[in-house]
Amino acid sequence: MIDGLTPSMFESAVAEARTPALALLASEGEYSRATSTFPSLTPVCLSSLATGAHPDVHEIPHLVWYHRGEGRLVEYGSSFGAVIAAGARRSLQDTIYELNASHLGKRAVTVYEALEDAELTAAAINITCYRGRTPHRPTVRMLTRPAYGPKRFFFYSLFESDVTGAPLAVRNRPAGTIDAYAGSVGRWLVTRDGFDFLVFYLSDYDYASHTQGPDAAHEALGRCDAAVGALIEAAGGEAEFFERYAVILCSDHGQTEVSEVARLRDHFPDALVTASNRAGMVYAEGEPAALARRLDGAPGVEVVLFREGVDAVARRDGEELRFRPTDAGFSTAGDPGILDHPNALVRSWAALGNPNAGELIVSAAPGWEFADLAGGNHAGGGSHGSLTTGDSEVPMLTIGLP
Ligand SMILES: [Zn+2]
Numbered sequence: 001m002i003d004g005l006t007p008s009m010f011e012s013a014v015a016e017a018r019t020p021a022l023a024l025l026a027s028e029g030e031y032s033r034a035t036s037t038f039p040s041l042t043p044v045c046l047s048s049l050a051t052g053a054h055p056d057v058h059e060i061p062h063l064v065w066y067h068r069g070e071g072r073l074v075e076y077g078s079s080f081g082a083v084i085a086a087g088a089r090r091s092l093q094d095t096i097y098e099l100n101a102s103h104l105g106k107r108a109v110t111v112y113e114a115l116e117d118a119e120l121t122a123a124a125i126n127i128t129c130y131r132g133r134t135p136h137r138p139t140v141r142m143l144t145r146p147a148y149g150p151k152r153f154f155f156y157s158l159f160e161s162d163v164t165g166a167p168l169a170v171r172n173r174p175a176g177t178i179d180a181y182a183g184s185v186g187r188w189l190v191t192r193d194g195f196d197f198l199v200f201y202l203s204d205y206d207y208a209s210h211t212q213g214p215d216a217a218h219e220a221l222g223r224c225d226a227a228v229g230a231l232i233e234a235a236g237g238e239a240e241f242f243e244r245y246a247v248i249l250c251s252d253h254g255q256t257e258v259s260e261v262a263r264l265r266d267h268f269p270d271a272l273v274t275a276s277n278r279a280g281m282v283y284a285e286g287e288p289a290a291l292a293r294r295l296d297g298a299p300g301v302e303v304v305l306f307r308e309g310v311d312a313v314a315r316r317d318g319e320e321l322r323f324r325p326t327d328a329g330f331s332t333a334g335d336p337g338i339l340d341h342p343n344a345l346v347r348s349w350a351a352l353g354n355p356n357a358g359e360l361i362v363s364a365a366p367g368w369e370f371a372d373l374a375g376g377n378h379a380g381g382g383s384h385g386s387l388t389t390g391d392s393e394v395p396m397l398t399i400g401l402p
Helices: 007-015 020-028 042-051 079-084 088-103 111-117 177-191 204-212 218-234 238-244 288-293 346-352
Strands: 030-035 064-067 074-077 123-124 132-136 147-149 152-156 197-200 246-251 256-262 272-276 279-283 302-307 312-314 319-326 329-334 360-364 367-370 393-400
Touching: 007 020, 007 393, 020 218, 020 238, 020 246, 020 393, 030 123, 042 111, 042 132, 064 272, 064 279, 074 088, 088 147, 111 123, 123 177, 132 177, 132 329, 147 152, 152 177, 177 197, 177 204, 177 218, 197 218, 204 218, 218 238, 288 302, 302 346, 312 346, 319 346, 346 360, 360 367
Parallel strands: 123 152, 123 197, 256 367
Antiparallel strands: 030 393, 064 074, 132 147, 246 393, 272 279, 279 360, 302 312, 302 360, 312 319, 319 329
């Protein structure tokens, strides 16, 4: 899984043979574009990929959200500044432990839990949604509790189920040391054929793409390609690799260019706003419809979603679309063009059905980003989080699946 890889970047890299390992996979597989969940942000999307469920079941709502039960903010790392603003220690605990130990919905079943209950061996490298049944002691003294992951579990050098000799993950992220760690562990596992199922998660591409803009981080994609190529080599070559493994190659969300930044907080001095990248949440008492009207004409806002009785409402430019699920799909009233994004009714309904979501969920307009807690943003680069096609579409390549 390559974080933040857009379908267009994948397709052009393969067509122009810039990425030999990805091109080899593409030549052996079946390819299409798929749609992420919403908000199209990493913790939400990775939780969907690991559980097969939307946020109404897995309950991870955003990169940053308000925990009603504990009366506090949860910040998984929108930016380094936002982590500091939310309290670095708390934020690290939330990202490293609590996302899996307490935030991830109890009704959700992770792929690792399902496979290991069937007596298979699951392995995960660096993916932030890792909940499994095996306790792993931390490798550093700063952390004291075990994390419960799959039997084979490797997490940014902080938890390692096996001694692999991989270099430290967090030395120099811009230079790609996190993916170098993943690549090294991946080679070790493939050399030993040490799993029935492996999530090989490469996070550095998204990081580079936020800075350089979508479809521009060629060097980072080259490193992803080399990491995938090393897995093929570790299996003994392509024939052996394809005989031994079925492969799904995908990303968690896309990215689009952003050049403008809006501060959602300015519209809600009396409410709690959690915003980051291209999605925002408003937690407030009172009538959601009245709160939503405050964003009519607000720069950077495309769609505002809220629940009203048995209906969900999408508000855009002062117009509303009402919808609710039925046995045959959705019943709607109003202009369906308000939600003209991919799979938007399903995704919006599921995002609103998350008990940890705000009373309002805000999807950003093209080109706009919402400033995070510390004012952080990616203006001039790439971002994601909204319902729009560019943020939501992902490459989906399958090889050897029935
Ligand atoms: Zn990102």
